[in-house]
Amino acid sequence: MNLSLRAQNVQASPIRKLMPYALAAKARGIKVYHLNIGQPDIPTPPEMIKVFHDFSDEVLAYGPSQGLEVYQKSLVRYYAKHGVDLTTNDIIVTTAGSEAITFAMLVVANEGDEIIVPEPFYTNYNGFATMTSVNLKPITTHAKDGFALPEAAAFESMITPKTKAIMICNPGNPTGTVYAKEELMRLAEICKKHNLFLISDEVYREFIYDGLKHSSVLSIPDFEEHAIMVDSVSKRYSACGARIGCIVSKNQELMQATLKFAQARLCPPTVDQLAANACVYLTDDYFEQMVSEYQSRRDLVFDELSSIEGIICKKPAGAFYIIANLPIEDAEDFVLWMLNDFQIDGETVMAAPAEGFYATSGLGRNELRLAYILNKEDLKKAMHIFREGLKEYKKTH
């Protein structure tokens, strides 16, 4: 029995595919510090867990396809606090950011159409593109300049009649790069000139350091018809298992079409939406503490990395990732070696090879993505092991 070509070709998750080696290390009694996956360690707000405890409907019923109205209204309030003025008609609640991205691709692009994405990019965009038969066209950014947004000319040279959108992740996974307002305006000009949508994945919107402010695609003036924002509660409330996200646009024709796709899958999880709803009413100090904690972790990891000879990386201003360009040839081989052959006092470290975050073949082979989702004590130990491991690996490879 032949499977479809797309089933044969869809990318295996480069983040998850090395997990068997981590499990094998653990089976040998090795403690593995996981810097490879974006699963925050910060406790989920008790206010959110309490909603699960209080759920008392007699029937766990379908909600509306666009999301529970109470939650849509809370989201209006959440974005208003961030200077974005919306109505419930501008928001469809989705089953996590994943579904929101899939909907965005379906609604802007036909089979074979193209979406331009700065690379390295969140690797699962590849899976969603395969599912929706969209061609992602990468535009390369570089570790040495902090993965800054390319100039307009670089984007324009890639636009074809099949190009329907530019997609960004801001702040960036896996780069941690935060685009400034001017960079967004540059993208908006390109999109207006060439009639493109701008899809902005803002699931890390709260993870902004050094006192910077986040600029949403939704706050670009005179750009309502083009702007599509994708969001999720997974990271900002340490609630990855809730699977609640949303797609937001003031383009009503687009939202009506998105709703039809949403109706096909009926609704997102009901109790989890109610739980996410409670988070909108957390006090400001929740984010202040969280951001302060992540910022100090970033500083720790960045200081450690930049003190290692031969590593190239710029200090990222957002998300909770950092990409390190290593003085070796094959970062995946290094990750495997760390899991299979290296330990200090029975402990080792796992990071994510960055190659899977690039669409251009061969790029990122000597880069790793590190997620700083451990407490600082563990991070310190992990970075020590990383440094010593790299030293040892270089001697033998």
Add this chain to the structure above:
Amino acid sequence: MNLSLRAQNVQASPIRKLMPYALAAKARGIKVYHLNIGQPDIPTPPEMIKVFHDFSDEVLAYGPSQGLEVYQKSLVRYYAKHGVDLTTNDIIVTTAGSEAITFAMLVVANEGDEIIVPEPFYTNYNGFATMTSVNLKPITTHAKDGFALPEAAAFESMITPKTKAIMICNPGNPTGTVYAKEELMRLAEICKKHNLFLISDEVYREFIYDGLKHSSVLSIPDFEEHAIMVDSVSKRYSACGARIGCIVSKNQELMQATLKFAQARLCPPTVDQLAANACVYLTDDYFEQMVSEYQSRRDLVFDELSSIEGIICKKPAGAFYIIANLPIEDAEDFVLWMLNDFQIDGETVMAAPAEGFYATSGLGRNELRLAYILNKEDLKKAMHIFREGLKEYKKTH
């Protein structure tokens, strides 16, 4: 800004699109008996709700892409009770049956490939087919013979080089039809002869009446490479809001490919999986009571319908739907008229026009789908209103 053609063309839910008229009736003070949507009224098992109350993880984390192992193991036990011998490798937990069907389509068919489906079929198959660029090819079945499975020759005449699978819903939504073992064997022979997959949507597998037994696609001998089963906890545990389903196959190559799509969307909701897990351990009398309740409702609705002059319908043996062929021209117009212009003592009834369940243009225009998801007292009132409404409508149309 132009949306994609697929966004412009995707079907609006024929079940949900008439909701505004029901809301308008309610705003005028009319009580509406909803027979239009498959939202069970039976209470969700308290054992399931208790899992939400007991959830105590500090971090609401991602689960594995294939589902929580504890739940996969419980599903193995569940299917073993139904005579199907599986391992956890044969099961991927999905975000409801919706996602399971989408995965099944992606993994068997490329863009433009064809899947043959007996019509009328669950209308959201259209949405999933649009999302995955698959062409559904309907093979018509008829109310007058209880929507029995067509002969092999009818299927074979539709097979082209692009045909990759036959998809069935057993027991059927919207027909209530249960396929006998012999009918499944007939389909299996066709699939083996023409190298096709058989996708079987069995979300109503527990809703079987008159002492019949359900035959799963997974129990067809010597058919492991072809059989794909799609399931969901939504209906059988009155847990539509949990969004937990699964895709099951003993074809390991197919499951490996499905896992890659599953990895792209990370995981299904975590707490809801744990809640679904508890349901596997309900005692047998849960289903005995549920089936007995639905069977008596079916009898009530069927007896009422078949006593109305001009209505054609056969007694369905499963699910909780019945399709009635009415002695009028336009069933949607009748539904709207019932909502806008008819009431008895301030009450009216809403059913789902069946036209949206047919892919062949023009079919089903005089048919309605009724879901018997109300208690018998309400059903009795609803059927009285339905009967009187139809009488009145026929006088004036």
